[in-house]
Amino acid sequence: MLVCDIDGTILDDRGTLPAPVRHAIRAIAASGVDVVLATGRSPWSGVASICDVLGLDGPQITMQGALLSVPATGEVHRLRTLAPALYRDALRFADELGLDPIVALLEGHRAERLPEGSEVFTVPIAHDATFRYVGGLERLIGDRPIRVFLPTGPERHRTVRRALANRFAGRASIVWSDATGVEVLPQGTHKGEAIAWLAASRGIALDAVASVGDGANDVEMLWCTGRSAAMGTAPLEARVCADIIVPPASELGVLDAFAWFFPDLADEFDGRGSRGVAGAIGPGAHPAG
Numbered sequence: 001m002l003v004c005d006i007d008g009t010i011l012d013d014r015g016t017l018p019a020p021v022r023h024a025i026r027a028i029a030a031s032g033v034d035v036v037l038a039t040g041r042s043p044w045s046g047v048a049s050i051c052d053v054l055g056l057d058g059p060q061i062t063m064q065g066a067l068l069s070v071p072a073t074g075e076v077h078r079l080r081t082l083a084p085a086l087y088r089d090a091l092r093f094a095d096e097l098g099l100d101p102i103v104a105l106l107e108g109h110r111a112e113r114l115p116e117g118s119e120v121f122t123v124p125i126a127h128d129a130t131f132r133y134v135g136g137l138e139r140l141i142g143d144r145p146i147r148v149f150l151p152t153g154p155e156r157h158r159t160v161r162r163a164l165a166n167r168f169a170g171r172a173s174i175v176w177s178d179a180t181g182v183e184v185l186p187q188g189t190h191k192g193e194a195i196a197w198l199a200a201s202r203g204i205a206l207d208a209v210a211s212v213g214d215g216a217n218d219v220e221m222l223w224c225t226g227r228s229a230a231m232g233t234a235p236l237e238a239r240v241c242a243d244i245i246v247p248p249a250s251e252l253g254v255l256d257a258f259a260w261f262f263p264d265l266a267d268e269f270d271g272r273g274s275r276g277v278a279g280a281i282g283p284g285a286h287p288a289g
Contacts, residue, residue: 001034001204002261003061003195003221004254005213006041006050007177009231012249017053020269024258025054027268034202038191040064040177040217042104043071044130063104064175064217065194066146066185078197079106080186081144086172090148090184091137093167097160102149103137110134115151147185154179177217192220210261212246212254213238229257 002025004010010021029035035054038061041047047060048071059068059077068077082090094101100115108130134140152160157179164174164182173185191213199209207226211218214231215238222228222241230242231253239245244260247253259266 001036001195001199001202001209002028002258003036003038003191003209003211003225005191005211005215005218005221006037006039006047008214008233008249009212010249010254012252017050018252020252021254022053024255024269027265028258028262029055031262031265033262034058034204036060036195036198037062038065038195038211038213038218038221040175040183040215042109042130043067043069043074044108045128047071059198061191061194061198063146064173064177064183064185064189065191066189067106068194068198076106077201078194079144079146080189081146082148082172082184082186084141086168086184086186087141087145087148088138089168090150090172093164093184094148094150097150097163099150099152099160101137102151103140104146104149105140105143106146107143108132110137110140112137147183149181149183151181152179153181157182175217177215190220191218192224195221196224210257212257214249227261229254229260 010017012018025035035056039047041062043062047062051060051071059070061068066080069075091101100113102109102111109128110132112134150160161182168174172187173189175183175185175190195209196206199206206224209225210227211221211225212229213221214234216235218238219241222230222238228242229244229246230239232245232248246256255269259269
């Protein structure tokens with residue numbers, strides 16, 4: 001199995017899927033390897049169109065691992081939701097810090113209001129066909145809330161992360177993809193756990209899984225899989241969990257990861273396969289050896 005993060009990994013800095021990357025993924029899938037996307041995105045946030053271009057018709061890992069579903073059809077293979085008490089506490093936490101939470105349901109995003117002056121994360125949500133304003137987020141308890149996103153912006157990101165870690169230690173997973181905000185998810189939810197579940201369901205050992213990613217939310221994924229590569233732009237906590245570090249997405253570094261994972265297919269990767277590990281920035285090391 002090959003598991004790929006989306007943003008900053010297979011998509012370039014402009015958010016587009018380069019033709020060589022598309023060709024490589026299709027070649028890997030055609031060889032008999034199960035290819036799966038693992039992303040913090042919600043399944044309706046462009047994942048279906050990416051799957052269509054790549055020819056991936058199986059379940060994908062979305063919402064940081066909380067949801068495994070087929071984006072094109074909505075078929076759910078596994079769903080993890082917030083317990084009522086945890087959900088209420090997350091809303092109280094947001095209120096105490098003056099944050100405007102955005103709740104993800106299986107049907108889409110919900111919010112009482114969107115924070116002002118934060119176009120980085122409000123514009124995509126505001127233009128999302130699944131988005132709805134609601135009069136009170138507490139009334140969504142019966143709608144199986146999946147995660148609570150707390151918009152922070154870069155200036156409050158570290159402070160809110162630490163406060164969340166203290167408040168919800170041992171009760172929730174605190175995850176972030178970037179400095180725009182932090183997410184509260186059911187305890188134990190992360191990409192690595194979702195990969196382990198999906199691989200087991202298909203009879204695939206984790207040693208036979210390769211992964212590549214670029215974010216703090218990819219740490220568990222890179223750590224648990226048999227082979228792993230971190231993009232050069234990944235934070236230190238992700239890079240130290242990877243076997244190799246490859247150039248950033250702007251340089252199509254993911255192709256170097258593919259060539260190292262699948263040397264027999266390297267010639268399929270538009271002539272980039274000859275770089276292999278030599279094109280990597282250097283080997284990483286698992287924290288425990």
